[in-house]
Amino acid sequence: xxxxxxxxxVIEFAGIGPGPFAGMVLADxxxxxxxxxxxxxxxxISQAMTHDLLQRGKQSVGVELKHPEGVELALDLVERADxxxxxxxxxxxxxxxxxxxxxxxxxxxxxxxxxxxxxxxGPLAMRAGHDIDYVxxxxxxxxxxRVGDRPIPPxxxxxxxxxxxxxxxxxxxxxLLVSRASxxxxxxxxxxxxxxxxxxTMMYGELAAGRWHEERGTNLIDSGAPFYEVYECAxxxxxxxxxxEDRFYQQLMDVMEFPVxxxxxxxxxxxxxxxxxxxxxxxxxxxxxxxxxxxxxxDCCVAPVLSMSEVAQYPHNVWRRTFVEVAGVMQPAPAPxxxxxxxxxxxxxxxxxxxxxxxxxxxxxxTRRTRQLIAAGLVATA
Numbered sequence: 001x002x003x004x005x006x007x008x009x010v011i012e013f014a015g016i017g018p019g020p021f022a023g024m025v026l027a028d029x030x031x032x033x034x035x036x037x038x039x040x041x042x043x044x045i046s047q048a049m050t051h052d053l054l055q056r057g058k059q060s061v062g063v064e065l066k067h068p069e070g071v072e073l074a075l076d077l078v079e080r081a082d083x084x085x086x087x088x089x090x091x092x093x094x095x096x097x098x099x100x101x102x103x104x105x106x107x108x109x110x111x112x113x114x115x116x117x118x119x120x121x122g123p124l125a126m127r128a129g130h131d132i133d134y135v136x137x138x139x140x141x142x143x144x145x146r147v148g149d150r151p152i153p154p155x156x157x158x159x160x161x162x163x164x165x166x167x168x169x170x171x172x173x174x175x176l177l178v179s180r181a182s183x184x185x186x187x188x189x190x191x192x193x194x195x196x197x198x199x200x201t202m203m204y205g206e207l208a209a210g211r212w213h214e215e216r217g218t219n220l221i222d223s224g225a226p227f228y229e230v231y232e233c234a235x236x237x238x239x240x241x242x243x244x245e246d247r248f249y250q251q252l253m254d255v256m257e258f259p260v261x262x263x264x265x266x267x268x269x270x271x272x273x274x275x276x277x278x279x280x281x282x283x284x285x286x287x288x289x290x291x292x293x294x295x296x297x298x299d300c301c302v303a304p305v306l307s308m309s310e311v312a313q314y315p316h317n318v319w320r321r322t323f324v325e326v327a328g329v330m331q332p333a334p335a336p337x338x339x340x341x342x343x344x345x346x347x348x349x350x351x352x353x354x355x356x357x358x359x360x361x362x363x364x365x366x367t368r369r370t371r372q373l374i375a376a377g378l379v380a381t382a
Contacts, residue, residue, distance in 0.1 A: 003030020004341040008176065009363070010083040011036060011074075012058070013098075014352075017131075017156070018115045018164030018192065019087030020054035025169045026083070027057035028334035028346055034359055035350065036074060039064040042353030042380035053331050055349035061356030062380030070378045071097045073365070078103045078110060080363050082179070083172055085113045090120050100187045110185040111175040115168045117159070119191030131159035131192065138163070138196035143203065147217030147224065163195025218269070220244065226275035227252065227266065230305060231283035238305040239283065239291050251300040255291070256282050356381030 008031040012023040020035075027033040035058045042062035064070040075098070078084060084103060086093050093099045093114075100112045117134045118124040124137075135141045135158045136151075145151040168190035179185050206212035206219075218224040227243045243252040249266060256279070263275050283291065288304055295302040306314055312323040312330050324333045327348035334343045356379065360370050373379040 002341065003028075003343050004338055005173075006030035006341075008032065008083065009081045010034070010085060011077050011081045012085040013088070013093070014038060014041065015087035017087065017160040018168060018190075019085050020052075021161050021165030022113065022115065022168040022172070023058060023085050024054045024056060024346075025166065026172070029343060030341075031083070032362075033058040034077065034363060035060045036065075036077070037062045037352045037380075039070070039378070039380050042356075042382055051329060052349050053329065056326065056331075057347040058350045059356070059359035059362070060350040060352055060354050061359050062353040064378040065096050065098070067378055069373065069376070073373065073379070074098055075102065075106050076365065077360075077363055079107050081107065081110060082176065083111045083113060085115075085168070085172075087115045090116065090125050104185055108185060109179045109183050111172050111179055111188060112185065113168050113172045113175075113188045113190065115164050115190040115192070117164075117192045119194060120189045131156035134159040134163070134192040135196045138193050138200065140196045140200050143200070143216055143222060145216045145223075147215065149217070151216065158196050158199060159192040163197075163199055164190060164192040167195040167198070224269070224272065226272055226279050229276065229279070231280055233283055233288040233291060234285060235287040235289075237288035239288055240303045240305050241279075242301040242303075244301070248299055248301045251298050252302065255294045255298060255300045255302065258282065351382060353380045353382040 005026055008026065010023060010026055010031050010033040012019065012033055012035045014020075014035055014037045023033045023035065035055065037060055039062045063073055065074060078098075086098075094101075103110055103112055114120060116125070117129040117131075118127060132141065132153050135154070138159075140158055141151045141153065143151075144154055168188065171188040171190055175186050175188050203212055207214070213219055213224075216222055221228050221244075223229060225244075227241060227249055230238050230240050232238050241252065243249040258278075262278075263271055265271070266275070291302060292304055304310075304314070311317055312325075317323055321333055323330055324345050325331075326346060329348075331346075334346055337343070357367070357370050357374070360379075361367055370379060374381065
């Protein structure tokens, strides 16, 4: 049995962040992903092992896309592809002669996936930016942080990876279903500002219902509530508490050995600062392991705040095989799981241009032509 995307051929034009992440997700699930690098990027670093995990399970070749023969090679690959991924500013691929019109003319069933920060059109489409800018404009950044303090950037998880790369991968698979049924491809325009806003949909419903305060750090799940917080323990390590529902909250009170009857109305926001102070005092009296032992087998919604060096040894993660080691690097395993399709251990990250000649052969490019392109300085392999 093979991954659910076995047989899907993807050409990924090298970029950073969300595009490579989308390609990685597709490769994890069985797609054959060929990464087309800038010709010059192969030189000098091609022999060095890389820890860029977003390139795992892919093949790579360097192509000079500023030369007509390099562009023609790319279009020949497009003819053989089911999916194209690119993450450049609007207009870059068109100027290279590899825009949607040119590619769909060569392969009408192609799914042409594009990911940018601001989208393919609009007043900011050509403006530079990074994850923090997109999540700010989407209304997400302003929600994250503690009361009275500045917003805290959520790494680049909400824009680059959740609202960008993962949304692009989902859009590609949706468009593939249409292509397989109709024989007609299309362009998928994934904008990180759109995706970050989409991830925030529930909060807009809560705001409309009057259950969400726009002042950050004052709500149920934004560090406002004492029963949805992070607390430091006696050993300096921390636990996360998420006892929102009454039955979980009552068990939390029992685990903490909190006096029965204290704070009878836990949703009275005026009491939250004092509740937090009391909760923090209780948790600081014992180590993290003590609290985990107390919480074991109880639905009190208490979990350890694990470091990246701890997660692979956490018993549940071990059972689920949530992390795998590939080429000496511990990393998240492919997800999600399937009942009949088998998603295997990912391959190590490809180096720029690594075995590019074999990759082109695998994609049906004549070996003699590849040698000629290499000799002409238009293809780089390692």
